Amino acid sequence: MGKSSYRKGRFSHRWGWLFSLALALALALIAAGAAWGETLKVGRPNQSLYPEPDFASTPLARVPLGAEVRVVSRRGDWCQVTYAGSTGWMHRQAFPAAQAPSQFGALPGVLFGAPVKETKSDEVAMAGKGFTPEVEASYRQKHPEANYAQVDQVESFRVDEAQLRAFLQEGGLKP
Amino acid sequence: MREGLLLLLAAALLAAGGCAGADVMSVATLAAKGVPKAAQAARPISDSEEYYLGRAVAARVLGRYPLSQDPQLTLYVNEVGLAVARKSSRPETFRGYHFAVLDTPEPNAFACPGGIIFITRGLMAMCDNEDQLAAALAHEVAHVANKDGANSISKARWTEVVTAMGAEAARQYGGAPGSLVSLFEGSIDDVFKTIVVNGYSRGAEEAADREALRTLSRAGYDPQALPQLLSKMQAKEQAGAGGIYRTHPPTGDRLAKAKTEAGAAPPPKEEAVRSQRFKSLKI
Numbered sequence: 001m002g003k004s005s006y007r008k009g010r011f012s013h014r015w016g017w018l019f020s021l022a023l024a025l026a027l028a029l030i031a032a033g034a035a036w037g038e039t040l041k042v043g044r045p046n047q048s049l050y051p052e053p054d055f056a057s058t059p060l061a062r063v064p065l066g067a068e069v070r071v072v073s074r075r076g077d078w079c080q081v082t083y084a085g086s087t088g089w090m091h092r093q094a095f096p097a098a099q100a101p102s103q104f105g106a107l108p109g110v111l112f113g114a115p116v117k118e119t120k121s122d123e124v125a126m127a128g129k130g131f132t133p134e135v136e137a138s139y140r141q142k143h144p145e146a147n148y149a150q151v152d153q154v155e156s157f158r159v160d161e162a163q164l165r166a167f168l169q170e171g172g173l174k175p
Numbered sequence: 176m177r178e179g180l181l182l183l184l185a186a187a188l189l190a191a192g193g194c195a196g197a198d199v200m201s202v203a204t205l206a207a208k209g210v211p212k213a214a215q216a217a218r219p220i221s222d223s224e225e226y227y228l229g230r231a232v233a234a235r236v237l238g239r240y241p242l243s244q245d246p247q248l249t250l251y252v253n254e255v256g257l258a259v260a261r262k263s264s265r266p267e268t269f270r271g272y273h274f275a276v277l278d279t280p281e282p283n284a285f286a287c288p289g290g291i292i293f294i295t296r297g298l299m300a301m302c303d304n305e306d307q308l309a310a311a312l313a314h315e316v317a318h319v320a321n322k323d324g325a326n327s328i329s330k331a332r333w334t335e336v337v338t339a340m341g342a343e344a345a346r347q348y349g350g351a352p353g354s355l356v357s358l359f360e361g362s363i364d365d366v367f368k369t370i371v372v373n374g375y376s377r378g379a380e381e382a383a384d385r386e387a388l389r390t391l392s393r394a395g396y397d398p399q400a401l402p403q404l405l406s407k408m409q410a411k412e413q414a415g416a417g418g419i420y421r422t423h424p425p426t427g428d429r430l431a432k433a434k435t436e437a438g439a440a441p442p443p444k445e446e447a448v449r450s451q452r453f454k455s456l457k458i
Contacts, residue, residue, distance in 0.1 A: 044270075044271075047267070048261075048266065048267065059261070091267065093222065093267075093269055130224055130336045130339070130355055130358075131223075131224040131227045131228055131336075131355065131359055131362075132223075132227065133227070135227065135355050135356055135359050136227050136230065136231065136359075138356040139231060139356055139359055139360065139363075142356070142360075143234075143360075145238050146231065146234035146235055146238055147234050147235075147237035147238045147242075148230070148234045150234075150237045150242045151230050151233045151234045151237060151291070153242070154233065154237075154242070154273050154275045154291055155230075155270065155273050155291070157249060157250075157253060157273060157275070159250065159253050159254055159257055163254075164254060164257055164258075167254045167258070168258055168395075170445070170448055170452075171258075171305070171395075171445050171448055171449045171452070172395060172443060172444030172445025172446075172448065172449075173258050173394055173395040173396070173445075174262065174393065174394055174395040
């Protein structure tokens with residue numbers, strides 16, 4: 001009777017272990033599938049598709065704000081994507097909304113601890129860096145003479161892509 | 176079941192490797208292990224840190240010089256600036272390049288880390304044409320691309336930043352910046368002093384010239400415009416003059432190198448159109 005229970009126990013333990021292994025592999029495949037087959041939305045203006053994961057390479061195309069690209073693979077901070085029939089590389093900064101771990105196939109709250117206090121995508125992307133929006137906020141409070149209002153004005157000035165193309169064409173410059 | 180849970184975690188960790196995982200994992204590692212000495216010296220500034228540093232430096236520059244509110248001039252400088260920036264060795268930055276004009280007759284230009292670039296009306300007035308303006312902006316873009324501003328933060332201070340970051344890592348999610356604020360102030364001082372008061376090293380200036388020449392060619396501008404502008408600056412330089420003469424000294428050596436490296440390229444297209452639109456500006 002005792003021997004039988006022992007065998008049953010070992011049998012259960014082994015199956016439990018195998019079940020966990022199968023579940024883990026399935027989870028990995030699902031997460032990987034989500035990462036490599038997913039569609040990401042471009043969340044910043046003036047983004048480009050590069051032939052190599054390198055800002056120094058000549059862009060293949062401009063990718064407008066709000067465009068959806070399909071992820072083919074990843075290398076470090078770069079995602080290989082397809083967009084409008086072309087395959088190229090885009091830096092992760094183009095996808096601020098997708099920089100939260102949960103959107104890259106991880107398990108929120110399991111691997112990365114409790115949710116981040118701030119929910120703004122910038123804050124999530126900045127987490128763990130030395131100079132953060134919070135550091136800037138403290139600095140601004142301490143230095144009212146720093147003219148951040150005009151910095152915001154400078155940063156908010158945008159050149160329309162079509163207008164820039166016309167400017168380059170008129171001046172015989174390279175797009 | 177414990178093995179099962181470990182396997183689940185391992186699998187999820189494998190799956191998490193990608194564009195976003197690295198930063199958050201590095202925080203966890205920092206919090207758990209502290210920062211090894213070797214990593215302190217080796218850690219480069221991240222794009223986002225460079226961005227916030229650049230904003231603070233720009234805020235200080237704008238505390239000293241008035242910002243031009245001329246929309247036509249601002250648009251034009253942004254168009255020329257973007258024409259060269261997108262052909263530079265770093266066509267994209269964390270939040271992109273932004274160009275602005277400072278309302279002062281002092282000829283100068285400043286590249287804040289991360290991509291905010293200022294040019295004064297004084298330097299614009301010194302340019303004969305659009306290609307020379309593009310040369311000045313391409314040189315400043317090269318400083319951004321080479322991270323010369325961020326590199327001017329003293330090594331000792333940067334080591335302190337990393338140490339403070341290690342100490343703060345466990346509190347990152349809580350949001351208290353603590354000693355990082357004073358280190359941020361110090362870093363801003365380092366960069367501001369370099370770009371506005373003392374200037375970059377001779378090596379950094381020459382590297383920016385070389386990069387500017389390549390950028391001008393790639394963009395379709397005449398690379399000869401850079402030595403032409405340097406030559407004008409050298410002719411106007413006076414002993415003890417401040418501004419750009421101190422921060423970007425147009426030495427004979429620098430001019431000679433720029434002339435040689437600019438080569439004898441065929442005249443670029445539509446130069447007359449570019450000159451005309453430059454002349455139509457009210458600087």
